[in-house]
Amino acid sequence: MFQELKINGTTLPRPDGDLEFSSVKVKTEYETEAGTTQVSVRRESKLTISGAWTLTGNWMELFRTWASMDSVTVSAFYPSKDEMTDHECQFSIDSEKHVRNARAQLHTGGLYQLSVKMEEL
Numbered sequence: 001m002f003q004e005l006k007i008n009g010t011t012l013p014r015p016d017g018d019l020e021f022s023s024v025k026v027k028t029e030y031e032t033e034a035g036t037t038q039v040s041v042r043r044e045s046k047l048t049i050s051g052a053w054t055l056t057g058n059w060m061e062l063f064r065t066w067a068s069m070d071s072v073t074v075s076a077f078y079p080s081k082d083e084m085t086d087h088e089c090q091f092s093i094d095s096e097k098h099v100r101n102a103r104a105q106l107h108t109g110g111l112y113q114l115s116v117k118m119e120e121l
Contacts, residue, residue, distance in 0.1 A: 004077040004084075005049075007066055007091065007118075013059070016113075019051040047087045047120040049074070052113065054099070060112045066091040067116075074118050089118040 005012045005019075028040045055063065066072050074089045094115040 004075075006075040006084075007072050009073075009075075010062070013053065013055070015051040015053050017052060019049050022048045022050075047074070047076075047089070047118075049089075049118040050094075050116070052115050054111060054113050057110050057112065060096070060114070063091075063093060063114060063116065067093045071121055072118070074120075087118075087120045089120050092117050092119075 030038055030040075032038055053059075053063075069091065071088050072091045074087045074091075075084045076087070077084050094117055096115075097113045099111050099113050
């Protein structure tokens, strides 16, 4: 779907697996003048990205900073369009786990596994 993902101008490392993308369905019901109920369902192009990363402590702190902000700018490069597209999103961390604090990672604060969600506002 995309080849590059940035948050507030910072290019993210590759996720552990595939990212999940979804859009939102909006259902609207209203009553007509004749008294019948009409239903309209439309798909909005609100981007939602979910994924998992294994990161160093330095990246973990950056992800926590983004999660504490009201919104972030998520930029994705779509090869089919050959352009970067910006989306104003809310960034949240669904789960985090400290997996290793090996001697080799002492200067980076260890390794963390994160599950995150970016939802367009």
